[in-house]
Amino acid sequence: MIIKQGDIELVQSKEVRIDSRLVAEKMGIKHLSLMSLVNKNKSELRGLGTLPFQIETCKHRTGASKSKYVLLNEIQFDFISRLIRGKNHKDIVRFKLDVTKAFAASRKREAVKRESLAYYHESRDSLSTMQGVEKHHYINLARAENKMIGLSTGERQNADEVQLGMLICLQQIETSVFKEIDSPTEAIREVSRRFNALANLISPNGGITHVR
Structure with a gap:
């Protein structure tokens, strides 16, 4: 299920999570760079909850390609966002605030x-x-x-x-x-x-x- 709060989309199955692709986009970094950071800190992130990696298949004219991403819970997002060094500090701070509000709203909804x-x-x-x-x-x-x-x-x-x-x-x-x-x-x-x-x-x- 997708939960929308302003410009932020959260994903919920058993737990509310945020898509790593959205994190990379809003923080102004390449998703591959973010996934590299996730993999380097995999044990720490798993100490904060399960770390569900996902595969999306994208079809195009010449065939299909697969992309890997991960769904982060609230504390995993908080941890990984502390490690990210984006270019626009003001936008990153705004995004972190919006995500914090989105997770708070999802708790209220639950x-x-x-x-x-x-x-x-x-x-x-x-x-x-x-x-x-x-x-x-x-x-x-x-x-x-x-x-x-x-x-x-x-x-x-x-x-x-x-x-x-x-x-x-x-x-x-x-x-x-x-x-x-x-x-x-x-x-x-x-x-x-x-x-x-x-x-x-x-x-x-x-x-x-x-x-x-």
Whole structure:
């Protein structure tokens, strides 16, 4: 997953990391030089976490070429950036600051994401206990949530902390409704009505489409 914070892109799988190619570009050095520095300090970097080297295949008219890069975690980036001697000191300082802010924002997002998961499970567990609940109820519920927070289907994993915070509010509304109404169809309709009421408070011209 790619996490964008201003001009900085972080990569997240199990851990948030930054691409060495971006580091080289922003610090004004050749990527080969940076990789040489990484290899010279490989044992030190591995002492700060795993060091996942990656291979990218680039296709062109005459065939294909492969380039090697590495994904650095926050403390690995901090260590290697202390060793880099770029030409433009002011740009390098700015870049380091931007990366620091990006990693801080990703930590904040992960904290909100963990909190939102608890409310997600509470909402879905409440819905699942209703008699007659079917797959389309879950689908329509997710669509209504996505509409409210401005995401398309499949984009939930890229939600930022503001959208995740909004999801927490929406899922609290859902759980409240599911405890009041026994019919899944009627419950989803009531959730839709309450979402629309909230959308109209936020933006008079807003609202979401009716779900069944």
